[in-house]
Amino acid sequence: MERDPSPSPRLLLGPGPSMVHPRVLQAMATPLLGHLDPEFLSVLADIRAMLRAVFQTQNDLTLAISGTGTAAMEAALSNLIEPGDPMLACIQGYFGERLAEMGGRYGAQVARLEVPWGEVQDPSAIDASLAARPAKLVTLVHAETSTGALQPEIAEIAAACHRHGALLVLDVVTSLGGLPVEIDAWDVDLAYSAGQKSLSAPPGLSPITVGDRARAAMARRSSSPVVFYFDLQLLGQYWSDRPVYHHTAPISTAFGLRAALRLAVEEGLPARFKRHAANARLLWDGLERLDLPLLVPEPIRLPTLSTPRLPGTFDEAEIRRRLLLEQSIEIAGGFGPLAGKVWRIGLMGESSRSENVQRLLTALEDSMRGAVRRA
Amino acid sequence: MERDPSPSPRLLLGPGPSMVHPRVLQAMATPLLGHLDPEFLSVLADIRAMLRAVFQTQNDLTLAISGTGTAAMEAALSNLIEPGDPMLACIQGYFGERLAEMGGRYGAQVARLEVPWGEVQDPSAIDASLAARPAKLVTLVHAETSTGALQPEIAEIAAACHRHGALLVLDVVTSLGGLPVEIDAWDVDLAYSAGQKSLSAPPGLSPITVGDRARAAMARRSSSPVVFYFDLQLLGQYWSDRPVYHHTAPISTAFGLRAALRLAVEEGLPARFKRHAANARLLWDGLERLDLPLLVPEPIRLPTLSTPRLPGTFDEAEIRRRLLLEQSIEIAGGFGPLAGKVWRIGLMGESSRSENVQRLLTALEDSMRGAVRRA
Numbered sequence A, B: 001m002e003r004d005p006s007p008s009p010r011l012l013l014g015p016g017p018s019m020v021h022p023r024v025l026q027a028m029a030t031p032l033l034g035h036l037d038p039e040f041l042s043v044l045a046d047i048r049a050m051l052r053a054v055f056q057t058q059n060d061l062t063l064a065i066s067g068t069g070t071a072a073m074e075a076a077l078s079n080l081i082e083p084g085d086p087m088l089a090c091i092q093g094y095f096g097e098r099l100a101e102m103g104g105r106y107g108a109q110v111a112r113l114e115v116p117w118g119e120v121q122d123p124s125a126i127d128a129s130l131a132a133r134p135a136k137l138v139t140l141v142h143a144e145t146s147t148g149a150l151q152p153e154i155a156e157i158a159a160a161c162h163r164h165g166a167l168l169v170l171d172v173v174t175s176l177g178g179l180p181v182e183i184d185a186w187d188v189d190l191a192y193s194a195g196q197k198s199l200s201a202p203p204g205l206s207p208i209t210v211g212d213r214a215r216a217a218m219a220r221r222s223s224s225p226v227v228f229y230f231d232l233q234l235l236g237q238y239w240s241d242r243p244v245y246h247h248t249a250p251i252s253t254a255f256g257l258r259a260a261l262r263l264a265v266e267e268g269l270p271a272r273f274k275r276h277a278a279n280a281r282l283l284w285d286g287l288e289r290l291d292l293p294l295l296v297p298e299p300i301r302l303p304t305l306s307t308p309r310l311p312g313t314f315d316e317a318e319i320r321r322r323l324l325l326e327q328s329i330e331i332a333g334g335f336g337p338l339a340g341k342v343w344r345i346g347l348m349g350e351s352s353r354s355e356n357v358q359r360l361l362t363a364l365e366d367s368m369r370g371a372v373r374r375a
Helices: A022-028 A038-055 A069-080 A094-105 A123-132 A154-163 A212-219 A232-238 A251-267 A269-289 A316-327 A354-374 B022-028 B038-055 B069-080 B094-105 B123-132 B154-163 B212-219 B232-238 B251-267 B269-289 B316-327 B354-374
Strands: A061-065 A086-091 A109-114 A137-141 A167-171 A190-192 A206-210 A343-346 B061-065 B086-091 B109-114 B137-141 B167-171 B190-192 B206-210 B343-346
Touching: A022 A251, A038 A061, A038 A206, A038 A251, A061 A069, A061 A232, A069 A094, A069 A167, A069 A190, A069 A206, A069 A212, A069 A232, A086 A094, A086 A123, A094 A109, A094 A137, A094 A167, A109 A123, A123 A137, A123 A154, A137 A154, A154 A167, A167 A212, A206 A212, A251 A269, A251 B251, A269 A354, A316 A354, B022 B251, B038 B061, B038 B206, B038 B251, B061 B069, B061 B232, B069 B094, B069 B167, B069 B190, B069 B206, B069 B212, B069 B232, B086 B094, B086 B123, B094 B109, B094 B137, B094 B167, B109 B123, B123 B137, B123 B154, B137 B154, B154 B167, B167 B212, B206 B212, B251 B269, B269 B354, B316 B354
Parallel strands: A086 A109, A086 A137, A137 A167, A167 A190, B086 B109, B086 B137, B137 B167, B167 B190
Antiparallel strands: A061 A206, A190 A206, B061 B206, B190 B206
16 A cells, blocks of 8 residues: 655754654554543543643643644633723734734734834833733733743733733743743733643644633623634533533644653653753854854843844855755744844754754754855 | 553544544654645645545645634634624534534624424525525535434535525535535535544544635635634645745644545545445444434435434433443434434444444444343
8 A cells, every 4th residue: 555755854943843752652643532531531631730730820721722822822812802802912023923913803902012023021111001001911922932032020021910900811832841931920811832842742732721810801701702612611611520522622632742741740840941941051052153143132042942143144044955955954044024134943842952952053064164165 | 651541442433533544543653844844745735635635626725724623614614704794504403503603703694594403404495595685605514413414415505505696615524535525516615524534534634625706705805814823815825835834733633634535545435435335334224123213314314423313211321331431432422402312323434344333233232231131
């Protein structure tokens, strides 16, 4: 019988998906269970418990949306927004922009608080913006995958939101599992992520957690959320101890996510964060030696996604193409205002290994030398 | 290191997910590629080509939504409906009802054309309804998973829709890959399915195909569809020969879907349909011998999902529970008006094997004898 060709074994060092542990791949090949089988419901219960651990929350409404990170983003906004609701979108890169666009599609009246790509928000500016114009919700990206910048002072920002009666929706797609994300300590109202970044699960299930304030806001809605598939009230009834059918969960991906979360819990969050920080340091030092200084200054630099600035003396897309096709290493280019100006190098989850950093640095040095020679 | 327990090896004979071929499970364990890797884009191209084959269509806009069947249903409606649009919802079971509910959430003015659960629509009734009240779109379920009824005369219904300027949206979740679905020959405007039914892929990617009339209607929208994640214009740009980033596709599930489609194409649609029909016949004859006559009369009876009527002399939920826990066979109960009155037995894709039918019939006979003895 004809077989599909095996893909090349890639070293995935882009903005996601990240490398997946063999135990997780093996879990993906598990024969299926029905979505209401008690054995499958115990898989969901395991996922809920471990998601609470990695989100560092006690939130009861903690589950995974059946889709990729963008689906979790939709779930966050579609459940909170009713047409006409005022929203403050903090924008410091592409994903903050995407939240603003989505909010508008759901009928929110979106005010924008923008800083240049690569920078982060000042809590006092968010406070001042809400003082001038209250909002039902504030959207903010913790780890901006388009720039490599890490938003600090989340607890201060959450306090400012609550002072003005707003909910804080935090995108932790590129931070969860790779650096501290403390939903309860920071008092974040709703946060979401994706499986395929620092948790190193295959994409297709995306964690979300909802606190009491946000649940109360959902309960006060005058109409059902527009998207049945993302309706968190119904999803919470399925992801419960007495499950009610809503949709067929992605069974195999749930096996994979459970295995990936188990690995994270076994490693322990402090050790995991330390590993991500140490390998990021190795990468940054190596990039500096290659005359590729980092775009983002260190206090706000993400360990999971690094953005070296490019000198403009070589064809960066050609080097990435050769890295992929000749060395089987994936990194990504910049986009929007950073197109051609930075690379985006991910060291997330299983990808964050010192041997991977070394292999990339060697390959980059070779490729850049070749590129200069040809130039 | 701690490992998660292996699930019990189930024989999945419910309404989905169905059994998955070992080649497909193996594909699920393939190391990941990036979602913009040329090798992954060729996986998507393979999926598109094979989806056109199973949908029996030339539609260019044919792809898979990153979610389960309900997500594809959302994609269909969210792209076609603008608030205030008139919609005619044909309802003959739970999934027709769900389409009506979703349409309402998107702001459609929904008229309902209902027949009792287990029956199907008369094309002339749809024609008359549209003559009395035109609609922008008509929603119809080809294979109603809640009842086991197969809607015939789709071509006649499509013609009636077009005569009155309406688009026909057809749910082929439980038919695609198991019985004839002829999108172009029937002139259906939009159809969607799910991977985990008669295609026997793991859930998480859901096929959809959009014809020219529906694309023109999308192009005439005065506003963007409310759900960015399901925006078919943007999805079509990603699933293209010159892909533009939209979201991170579920990579592993795409490997699985490609392998499952390859199996379907290798078997050939006529042989596949014949196999489903033959095994359904075996099941029906066996059920009749057990005094479990079928709810749906044969001309409109689905080969993929059978609904034996229950005599009411035993505890049907207890028998299903014992089938699952003692024999590791999953079948499903009825719900809504059919709760406690029927079982729902799926013979879809890899589940449609004569040995599976025999094993189920033997197990049912044993369980029912035990149940009567205890009663």
